[in-house]
Amino acid sequence: MTLLQAIGYFLVEAARSLLRAWRASAVAILTIALSIYVGSFVLLVTGNLIEATSAWQEDVRITVYLAETASEEDRRRVEQALAEPGWTGEIRRVSREEALQRFSRSFPRLSDLAASEDLALPESFEASLLVSADQEGLAVWRREIAALPGVEQVDDDREWLDSLAQLVGAIRSLGLVIGFGLLIAAAFTIASVVKLTAYLYLEEITVLRLVGATEFFIRGPFYMAGLLQGLAGGLIALVVLSLTRWSIAARAGDAFWRPLLVGDFLSPAAQAGLVLLAGSAGFAGAFVSLRRERLEAPSDP
Structure with missing residues (x-):
């Protein structure tokens, strides 16, 4: 069996296993989608704020209000x-x-x-x-x-721009920490789902061992299942993020803060990176969950 044939087999078997335990799989996918959504939303908002702050810093003004x-x-x-x-x-x-x-x-x-x-x-x-x-x-x-x-007050743009830059940095750091924590939780959820699914297939795995199947061939579908759950969660997160941005833009109208929150969407590279991150988390969860498992059916007494 070639590598491409093996990957095709893994995909088919992974899809079967996900459908067999679809409730647990849905929970895992939604968990990882939530983690990626939180992180991507923070990146979207803070990215637009940083871009706006940089533009404002190039056009700093001092305003003198008269009495x-x-x-x-x-x-x-x-x-x-x-x-x-x-x-x-x-x-x-x-x-x-x-x-x-x-x-x-x-x-x-x-x-x-x-x-x-x-x-x-x-x-x-x-x-x-x-x-x-x-x-x-x-x-x-x-x-x-x-x-x-005759002078009532003097305002310097640099003061509030510096404060805004610090606030944006703090929000980005906090949001990414929360998103990373949720991503770890999602990886553990996927690990539990993959382990549960593997136990449902113990008899089939035993038969595969009897006919000489390798560990790569036996475990591959479960690793693929974790990868698919992660990729699905990442794609769902980006779709929901796009809908969120569209909803905010529609409600904001011509408000001055509209471009600050939803001015530019994430770049294609950032979107691809987030989906790959979600897929990697799913694969890592599956790999860790089965690393020490022998995946053998219990012997008859």
Whole structure:
């Protein structure tokens, strides 16, 4: 029997064994699907967040919010202070009306609030920061601007971007740890299913031994069963992840956070890697479960 013929035999026998113990097999497949889904969802969301954070870091801005009592002289003084050090690129003056328009575009579901008189957004100046800006001097410069007459508040994008990057890193680490833990649990579940299935076939295995079948030929179908369960779980996880992404995108509409969560799907390489990881976990579970088993039918008393 050639290798291809052996693989074909393993596939047929593995399918038979999975159907014979379909309830336990379904539990194992769903368990590994859950583990891959958790890990892939974390990778999807954090990947989009990391990409967005990197893009934002290339366009860092400092925003100076003006008090309602700020005079025209105060505005000129603030604009001059923003341009003096040479650390800034474009400087834009944002009126209250433009700020309200931005709010309406970013939060379309709160458009009624933007149209009411209860929401009073301040006038501000926005200045893009150059990458070459001196960090220590920049901190002193910010404090000087904050102390100018007519200035209500000074925001630096770098502060919240650094916090966001740390948060994304923590979420990714936690999610991957949880996903890996579930993957280990799924491998043990598959191991139990494969061992149970093997015991159901003990009499057939005994006959195979009598006719001279090798261990590779006897155990191959069970290893293939573990591999198939893992691959099936990985594929199910990706299908559910795709449906989840589609559902979120449909519900989010034009919300500003939509591209952050579901902007780009996992790359083909990442998808293939996750499915192979699931298959490897299934194969490993099957291999470990049968490693010390002799798979012999009990002898008659």
